[in-house]
Amino acid sequence: MTEFAIDACQLGKAFPGGTVAVSGLDMQVAAGTVYGLIGRNGAGKTTAIRMLLGLLRPSAGTARILGANMWQAGRQHRARVAYVSQEQHVHAWMTPRELCYYLSHFYERWDQPYAMRLARRFDLAWDRQTGLMSGGEQRKVSILLALAARPEVLILDEPAAGLDPIARRELIDELVDILSRDGGCTVLLSTHIISDLERIAEQVGIMDRGRIMTDARLDELQKTFQRVQVVFDGRLPPDGFSVPGAIRSSTEGPVVTAVACLLSETQLDEVRSIPGARVNVFPLGLEDMFIELLKPRGEAEAVEART
Amino acid sequence: MSGGLGLMGSPAEAVAARRTSVVSGLLWREWIAHQRMLQLALSVWLVGGWVLMIFNHPGWIIAYGVLYGWAAGQAFGGAEASEGTEEFAFALPPTRRQRYLARLAAGVASVLALTVAPLLTIVLNLPQKVWGLLVESGFTDPFPHCESRLLYVLAVVLPLAFFALTFPLAANSPSRRALGWAGLGGWLGLGTTGAASLVIKPWTPLHGYVWCQALAVLGTGALAAGYAFYLRKEGLSRPDRTPGEGRRAFWLFVVILLLVCLLFIVWSMRVSTRVAVPANRHAPTADTALPQDQEANDAARVP
Numbered sequence: 001m002t003e004f005a006i007d008a009c010q011l012g013k014a015f016p017g018g019t020v021a022v023s024g025l026d027m028q029v030a031a032g033t034v035y036g037l038i039g040r041n042g043a044g045k046t047t048a049i050r051m052l053l054g055l056l057r058p059s060a061g062t063a064r065i066l067g068a069n070m071w072q073a074g075r076q077h078r079a080r081v082a083y084v085s086q087e088q089h090v091h092a093w094m095t096p097r098e099l100c101y102y103l104s105h106f107y108e109r110w111d112q113p114y115a116m117r118l119a120r121r122f123d124l125a126w127d128r129q130t131g132l133m134s135g136g137e138q139r140k141v142s143i144l145l146a147l148a149a150r151p152e153v154l155i156l157d158e159p160a161a162g163l164d165p166i167a168r169r170e171l172i173d174e175l176v177d178i179l180s181r182d183g184g185c186t187v188l189l190s191t192h193i194i195s196d197l198e199r200i201a202e203q204v205g206i207m208d209r210g211r212i213m214t215d216a217r218l219d220e221l222q223k224t225f226q227r228v229q230v231v232f233d234g235r236l237p238p239d240g241f242s243v244p245g246a247i248r249s250s251t252e253g254p255v256v257t258a259v260a261c262l263l264s265e266t267q268l269d270e271v272r273s274i275p276g277a278r279v280n281v282f283p284l285g286l287e288d289m290f291i292e293l294l295k296p297r298g299e300a301e302a303v304e305a306r307t
Numbered sequence: 308m309s310g311g312l313g314l315m316g317s318p319a320e321a322v323a324a325r326r327t328s329v330v331s332g333l334l335w336r337e338w339i340a341h342q343r344m345l346q347l348a349l350s351v352w353l354v355g356g357w358v359l360m361i362f363n364h365p366g367w368i369i370a371y372g373v374l375y376g377w378a379a380g381q382a383f384g385g386a387e388a389s390e391g392t393e394e395f396a397f398a399l400p401p402t403r404r405q406r407y408l409a410r411l412a413a414g415v416a417s418v419l420a421l422t423v424a425p426l427l428t429i430v431l432n433l434p435q436k437v438w439g440l441l442v443e444s445g446f447t448d449p450f451p452h453c454e455s456r457l458l459y460v461l462a463v464v465l466p467l468a469f470f471a472l473t474f475p476l477a478a479n480s481p482s483r484r485a486l487g488w489a490g491l492g493g494w495l496g497l498g499t500t501g502a503a504s505l506v507i508k509p510w511t512p513l514h515g516y517v518w519c520q521a522l523a524v525l526g527t528g529a530l531a532a533g534y535a536f537y538l539r540k541e542g543l544s545r546p547d548r549t550p551g552e553g554r555r556a557f558w559l560f561v562v563i564l565l566l567v568c569l570l571f572i573v574w575s576m577r578v579s580t581r582v583a584v585p586a587n588r589h590a591p592t593a594d595t596a597l598p599q600d601q602e603a604n605d606a607a608r609v610p
Contacts (some may be wrong), residue, residue, distance in 0.1 A: 055397050075329055079400040089391045089500040091340070098339065106330025106400040142395075 003067060005031040005053060005153055005186035011167045012060030012210075013042065013047050020156040021047040023210040025061070029186060029203065031152075034179060036201030037190040038286075040294055044210040046086060049157050052188075053083055065153055079107050082151035088157035088191075092131025096124055096141050098191045100148065107149040110113065115148035121170060136162045142270065143171060154178075155188045160196060161292070172196055194287040208294055218286070225289045227282040230256045230271055244270065248292055259284065329401055333409035340386050341379075341417070348375050348421050356425055357434045365426060365458040372422040372466030377493050380473025383414035384533075388480045389567065397542020407478060407537045418470045421464045430459075457519075464519045469493050471526030475533015479540055 006029035013022040022044040029035040039045050050056040052063045054070030063069065068077050090099060096119055104110040117128050122140040125133070130141050139162050146154060154175075160168045177198070178185055191197060197204065198218070203216040216224065228243050232254040241256065243249055244267050249258035262268070262281075272279050284292070338345075351371065356362035362371065387393045396406070428434060446523070453459075473493035 050394075050543065053398055055394060057539070057541060073402075075400045075402055075405065078402070083398040085394050085398070088395050090395050091336075091390065091392055094339065099465070102332055102336055103399065105328045124342075 002029045005066060006035070006188055007046065007064045008052060008061065010061035011048060011051055011058055013051055014059045021210055022051065025211050027212055027215070029188060029207060031186050032184050033202045034187040034189060034200050036197035036204045037188060037207060038129045038192070038194060038197065038204065038290055039207030040241050043207045045207055046157055049155055049190060051187070053081065053155060075106070080152040081155065082146035082149040083155045084146045084157065084159045086161055088102050088142050090130050090138065090141055090145070093129055095129055096144065097126050099130070099141065099145060103145055103149065109150035111150050113290060115144060118144045118147060120208050122167060134240065136164060136167065139163055140167060145173060150183055153186045157190045158192065160191060160193050168196070172199055175200055194290060198286050206290060206293055214293065221284070222283060222287065224261055225284050226260060226262055228258050228260045228268065228283050229280040229282070233276040235276065244268065327407060330409060333401060334413055337383065337410060337413040341382055345417055346380065352421065352425050355480050356428055360434050362425055363429060364453050365429065365462040368422055368425045368462040369458070369465055370432055372418070372462055373469050375421055376466030376469035377473055379418055380470040380493055381477045383410045384474035384477030385480050387479070388482060393542050403538050403540065404597050407534055411474065414470055414474055415467065416464050418546065419463070422466050426459055426462055460519050464522050468522040468526045472529050475529050478533055479536045
């Protein structure tokens with residue numbers, strides 16, 4: 001049986017008051033891969049991550065990192081995992097130097113020279129209280145602390161929020177760097193900046209309403225979801241025509257445009273065989289895919305109605 | 308790091324060293340976080356006890372210690388909730404158990420240090436002895452000595468009880484504002500205990516040390532219950548919330564505070580009337596004077 005670095009099975013979380021943030025979430029991340037988690041605001045990404053880390057107790061299902069339930073895991077096991085959250089506040093009265101000294105007590109693999117190198121690279125004042133730093137600088141301190149711990153599993157929840165483009169690029173470069181090292185670490189990256197994900201993620205999970213609705217390798221995902229355009233020469237599409245595997249489609253005169261889930265090359269042969277129909281297939285970027293998959297139904301129906 | 312571990316010999320030794328390191332890391336954080344409060348408390352004692360020399364009675368230490376115990380309970384217990392750093396702290400390797408126990412140890416040690424040390428200076432009359440080395444003045448005349456051992460014990464037990472009631476409430480507070488309620492809870496717990504003293508008649512004939520034991524049991528129970536709850540606490544920095552919001556919550560807070568103060572005052576008066584403390588053993592009243600004291604006083608009056 002494969003041991004996943006991150007393994008969630010039927011994970012669920014209901015908050016008092018009846019809000020169900022996560023429901024029946026399954027997620028498996030193999031060791032050494034970068035898993036990108038995307039979803040709309042309120043999809044349950046942060047809650048799922050917090051349950052994985054043992055910050056929240058699941059209402060249902062199991063969550064394991066490196067084979068252990070983090071809620072119950074001991075200090076040594078927890079030291080193998082590092083986390084940067086989207087709303088994380090480090091101790092405002094400590095300087096980066098003090099924070100590094102403090103955290104070095106807990107992590108066996110703490111790398112102080114690397115921490116100092118990162119501080120220089122991120123242009124952080126080593127002896128300035130973090131409370132006096134800007135939001136972006138505080139975020140950099142959090143990232144520095146997580147990276148210097150040399151974790152086996154790194155969980156980043158919106159790490160680039162509040163970072164300027166240069167710092168964001170540096171963060172991605174650092175991630176690429178740590179991934180390329182021997183025994184590279186497993187990264188779970190939740191972000192809305194999909195271009196970042198496209199650069200480094202190998203596997204992507206799209207989350208909606210508390211569960212993973214699509215989970216595949218990025219290249220497979222890009223091969224599967226494509227934009228299909230069917231142009232009928234000089235006439236309207238036949239009644240009841242639809243593109244095979246279409247998730248959404250719209251018709252404007254003789255042109256039918258659809259986002260389709262194409263499981264095989266031959267799936268469109270039937271359309272190609274219609275006399276006078278030309279089929280064009282365009283690759284779909286991850287961002288377009290995300291928008292098409294998660295666009296509210298009402299909006300799609302409005303598009304249909306307009307046509 | 309592996310080289311360092313290799314020097315330590317067996318893996319068991321390495322694990323033990325790492326555990327010590329975790330504890331020292333947590334304690335170091337407590338020191339850095341609360342050093343200003345500790346320095347302030349220390350300064351108050353040094354000024355009050357050593358410069359102004361007004362802390363010459365255990366009653367002063369009770370007042371000073373209770374205030375410190377109450378503040379320390381909230382500060383040590385709820386530091387992360389008040390800073391909004393719980394998510395960061397809970398994601399770090401130390402377990403909930405280690406966090407709770409390290410903070411508890413640091414807090415209890417500070418309360419003990421700041422109550423026992425002032426009491427020892429009173430018992431040994433250290434300030435006057437030290438000042439006596441420097442100046443020849445009325446300052447060197449010994450202060451009246453308080454004979455009530457109960458007050459000395461209470462000067463340690465009451466601050467610890469306040470700490471023990473406030474700490475678990477603060478540690479389990481989900482937000483910054485809830486900390487205020489935790490602080491109030493400490494007073495409420497002690498006030499209720501005091502009120503119980505007025506109701507439970509069988510305790511009346513017993514001497515005051517029953518209160519020390521009752522407070523010890525109450526404090527230990529509160530700390531144990533707080534520990535059990537803390538192990539289940541979710542490490543999430545929540546938005547500020549109180550049991551009630553707005554003006555209604557404010558007035559509820561004020562009413563409870565007044566009630567607690569009233570209970571505490573009544574209880575304090577009751578305790579003070581139960582404990583017959585001679586104000587000055589060198590000047591006993593006619594009713595409380597021992598024969599030898601009477602003779603000494605008579606001798607002193609002879610010109």
